[in-house]
Amino acid sequence: MRTMHTSAKLKGWMQAMLAVLLTATLVACGGGGGSDNSSSNGSGTSNGLNGGSLPASPTQQPISPNASNTVPITVGPGVAGVINIPTVSVRICAPGSTTNCATIPNIQLDTGSFGLRVVGSAINLINPNLLNALPVSTIAGSGAQLAECATFADGFTWGSVRTALVTMGGETTTSSIPLQIIGDKAASTTPTSGCGNGSAENTVSDLGANGILGVGTAPTDCGATCANPATAANYSNYFACPNGIACSRTAVPLAQQVANPVASFPLDNNGVIVQMAPVSNTGAASANGTLVFGIGTQGNNQLAASNVFTTDAFGDLNNSTFNGTTVQAFLDSGSNAYFFGDGTLTQCGSQFAGFYCPSSAQTRTVTLVGLNKVSAVASIGILNAQTLFNNGSNYAFNDLAGQIGGNASFDLGLPFFYGRYVYYHLDQTASGGASPYVGY
Missing domain, CATH: 2.40.70 (Cathepsin D, subunit A; domain 1)
Structure with a gap:
């Protein structure tokens, strides 16, 4: 949802707030349903797949937030x-x-x-x-x-x-x-x-x-x-x-x-690691994680990312591709969903405007490319937003997606963080230090 540079990123913040308020009303009136923690391998309607499939969810667990950093x-x-x-x-x-x-x-x-x-x-x-x-x-x-x-x-x-x-x-x-x-x-x-x-x-x-x-x-x-x-x-x-x-x-x-x-900070000042616990494909009432300060400065913050991409000053991966088009991709915990343009995905009605509501579970892939020429394919899962919102008591979702204005950006929002360690190294080039990078 949040960005301090000039590229416009529709984040669906207000739509999400409206959705939660509306679904809370539905539950109070007897609508909605309980959360289904079924595996994504099923094909029934109770887990929202409706014959579709989702990629395997990452499973990393955050460390306990009991260290000073x-x-x-x-x-x-x-x-x-x-x-x-x-x-x-x-x-x-x-x-x-x-x-x-x-x-x-x-x-x-x-x-x-x-x-x-x-x-x-x-x-x-x-x-x-x-x-x-x-x-x-x-x-x-x-x-x-x-x-x-x-x-x-x-x-x-x-x-x-x-x-x-x-x-x-x-x-x-x-x-x-x-x-x-x-x-x-x-x-x-x-x-x-x-x-x-x-x-x-x-x-x-x-x-x-x-x-x-x-x-x-x-x-x-x-x-x-x-x-x-x-x-x-x-x-x-x-x-x-x-x-x-x-x-x-x-x-x-x-x-x-x-x-x-x-x-x-005096010591752990070169970046952060965002560690979020995994959540069910049908959502969870809450989720926890740990914010770790520093990368490679202490025993609990060593770089262990499989993919490390150098970025521009703002953390963007400007040479990434989606559906054959070059996009500016970014990993943004402040976005409450994945946001990207895809005309093949059904959009929700006015009640949940801005989000995608496909009739069956969907998988999409985006190729992330860093300035260091490192590339990796990131797979994301998408469930019908209205189905997810039907449980008004859930606030954590790993497969919620929505539309972004145009096709020039791909926002890997908070759903991408669940079950992962995501690294952000600060831009230290002004003082002769390391270039900025993101990794997971």
Whole structure:
């Protein structure tokens, strides 16, 4: 669902929320049915296959999140009853303080974006004294307050850029880092130009989470595009707000851009591993996993991927192919389904618009190709979305798919992560280090 770069990725976030709300109503009225944990090898209708077949599901189990470089991941109802949303807890503290802090639960884990964003109201519910203690960043020379409009496929978040110490598990950033506070600025200050399309997602209910933790391959959320005045004039996410109002687009140096917290950890700072437990082909009420910090820095985070693909700065595999067409493929935990264009798959009706509803189970393959010329065929399974949603108590699905605008992208969303270890190595080329890569 989440992406901080310019390629449009329809993620079906709002459709999924609607689907869950509708199916909850159906169950309350006596509709729906129980989850069937039958093997995908069957051919009956009770398991949704209807004569079709699904590829074998991966079976890796996450390690226990009890080491200092780990935190638990949870998929469940969360704060808004949205399906396939992995969440973690993040602790933030005022700069220089170890007591003026708040541990915020239900932060969406998103490997398709970069940087931490927290809804201001969620902070206030836990510690009303913290938000005002987080300094608002300012533009050098003018003193104007710095704000950001983070644009996603389904909407945008608007709020100030502030600094805080960030802790996850036993890992704390070496210093305060920039983060976005969502919704702390009046709606009237939202720029009328350059602030994306779609709806504002400045509340917990609109966002579907208390915030977003972007741990993809980039160390900051915009990079050179926003740091260079020539490109920032048209493409920057950032805005200078004199006296907090009259906000206009501005260039921002890398040090002031919303930062991927992992890059500021003292040790396990070169990437993450997302480990999710497998789930049944017909869905599960919940799912668990472990977010591991660092790759090859400790005994519990050694690289053991069968396929390692170097990527562009944003973690994309731009030379991949699907149905004979070159596509930009990406592995995105923030997407609640697989999303791709395929005119041979039946789309659901208006009740579940955006998702696929084939009459029988389907398998599709996409060939992933890295900049290092490594290629691998990834097989995904697809079941009828309406059949899956008929059990309103299930929130974790490994074979849910939907449509993306056009045929130029292939989004391997959270369903791809179940039963796998997925690796994201940060782009360290600016300091002479390793290129970014993803692997599984």
